[in-house]
Amino acid sequence: MKGTWGWRLEGHHLALNFTVKDGSLFRSTPCFFGSNPGEIRQGPRTGIRPLSAEEDLGRALAKSLNDDQWKKALIQETAFKDILTEAKRQVSPLTPDGLSDADLTADQKAQLQTLLKEHLFRIRPEVADAAWQEILAGGPIHFAWAGSREPNQGHYYRIQGKSFVVEYDNTQNNANHVHTAWRDFDSDFGLDLLSEHLKTAHQPVK
Numbered sequence: 001m002k003g004t005w006g007w008r009l010e011g012h013h014l015a016l017n018f019t020v021k022d023g024s025l026f027r028s029t030p031c032f033f034g035s036n037p038g039e040i041r042q043g044p045r046t047g048i049r050p051l052s053a054e055e056d057l058g059r060a061l062a063k064s065l066n067d068d069q070w071k072k073a074l075i076q077e078t079a080f081k082d083i084l085t086e087a088k089r090q091v092s093p094l095t096p097d098g099l100s101d102a103d104l105t106a107d108q109k110a111q112l113q114t115l116l117k118e119h120l121f122r123i124r125p126e127v128a129d130a131a132w133q134e135i136l137a138g139g140p141i142h143f144a145w146a147g148s149r150e151p152n153q154g155h156y157y158r159i160q161g162k163s164f165v166v167e168y169d170n171t172q173n174n175a176n177h178v179h180t181a182w183r184d185f186d187s188d189f190g191l192d193l194l195s196e197h198l199k200t201a202h203q204p205v206k
Helices: 052-064 067-073 106-120 125-136 188-201
Strands: 004-011 014-021 024-027 031-035 074-076 142-147 155-160 164-170 178-184
Touching: 004 188, 014 188, 024 188, 052 106, 052 142, 052 155, 052 164, 052 178, 067 074, 067 142, 106 125, 106 155, 106 178
Parallel strands: 074 142
Antiparallel strands: 004 014, 014 024, 014 031, 031 178, 142 155, 155 164, 164 178
């Protein structure tokens, strides 16, 4: 199928957006997953945690940091009340950006990549892998944390590279309400394709 088009699925704790160009998936952002509760604590499904890997991997990385690394990674003592990108139509890099992967050990860098893949590989593997290769070629990746590193206490982290930002926040309902988002600085909703189209097909009349 030729041409560019997109589709989206919107729910209270799920928002998926896909842009297709000439029959191939071009981008799958913004991508939002949430869970309330983050952990079911009563009833027959007690113990189920829909976004458990995103939390556990993030905390494990944060706890692995030494004092010097932690000083760079911790951007705020108190966790933010929600993800900072919210439902904005377009987002820019967030500051401060935290700890660069250049300051991580080999094991910590592998932990960071595992965490990042947990967020990315929710989409079809061949599409996610193409995005993953772009990320690896895009320069430093930063990890930032806000709030406590202990379970059941408010916490927030983000992973940010040249072209993207991932946010995770768990503060609401006594730190039992999770929001996660993947945003692309240039390509959310296929914006770079739209920009290209506007430049070539809608030049102002002189």
